[in-house]
Structures are given as structure tokens and as C-alpha cells.
Amino acid sequence: MNIENTKAQMKKGILEYCILSIISRGEVYASDIIEELKNSKMIVVEGTLYPLLTRLKNDELLSYQWVESNSGPPRKYFQLTIEGKRILKELSETWNELVIAVNRTTKKK
Numbered sequence: 814m815n816i817e818n819t820k821a822q823m824k825k826g827i828l829e830y831c832i833l834s835i836i837s838r839g840e841v842y843a844s845d846i847i848e849e850l851k852n853s854k855m856i857v858v859e860g861t862l863y864p865l866l867t868r869l870k871n872d873e874l875l876s877y878q879w880v881e882s883n884s885g886p887p888r889k890y891f892q893l894t895i896e897g898k899r900i901l902k903e904l905s906e907t908w909n910e911l912v913i914a915v916n917r918t919t920k921k922k
Contacts, residue, residue: 824855830908831855832865833893833901836875840890866891874900 831853835846843862850857869875874897879887893901 827908828855828857829865829869830901830904832862832869833874833897833904836891837893837898837901840878840892842888842890869897
């Protein structure tokens with residue numbers, strides 16, 4: 814068994830949920846998402862994040878707006894759409910059910 818691959822797949826499986834959760838707190842810039850994920854030990858690189866953000870936007874879960882920056886080019890800030898909020902709620906419910914199920918399954922007797 815390649816344990817590192819298994820651990821990476823576990824993180825990858827919940828990445829969309831984590832990203833939607835971060836964005837749900839308010840408009841956010843991509844580098845802010847990466848920083849929060851890194852601080853939470855959910856290491857993600859730009860090459861992973863940007864295609865995922867594009868897919869979430871194409872699925873109409875995210876929208877964005879360009880905001881002028883004092884220190885460089887305009888920045889793209891993301892926010893959840895109504896559909897994104899609905900999906901996040903569903904994912905939150907599923908996550909809570911999974912946490913309970915995993916804790917029950919792995920609990921030592």
C-alpha cells in the first residue's frame with residue numbers, strides 16, 4: 814500500500830467542500846484560499862486550485878468579480894452563488910454524517 818497516495822486521495826476527496834466553505838465566509842482571492850488550506854495542513858498548489866475554481870464556476874457554484882489592486886493587476890474575487898450555497902449545505906450534511914460514521918466504525922471498544 815502506498816500510504817502517501819492514500820492520504821493524498823483522502824484530502825483530495827474533501828477539497829471541494831473545504832474550498833466552498835472558505836468562500837462561504839465572504840469574497841476571497843485565490844491566494845487567500847491557498848494560504849488558508851496550507852495553514853489547515855490541506856496543502857494545495859495553484860496548479861490544483863485554479864482548475865478546480867474554474868470547474869466550480871462552470872458548474873455555477875461560484876461567481877467572481879475583478880477588483881482593482883493598488884499593488885499590481887486586478888484580482889479575481891470569488892463568492893458562492895445561490896446554487897453554491899445549496900451544494901455547500903448538502904456537502905456539510907454529508908460530511909457530518911461521514912464523521913459520525915467513521916468515528917463509530919473506528920471507535921475502539
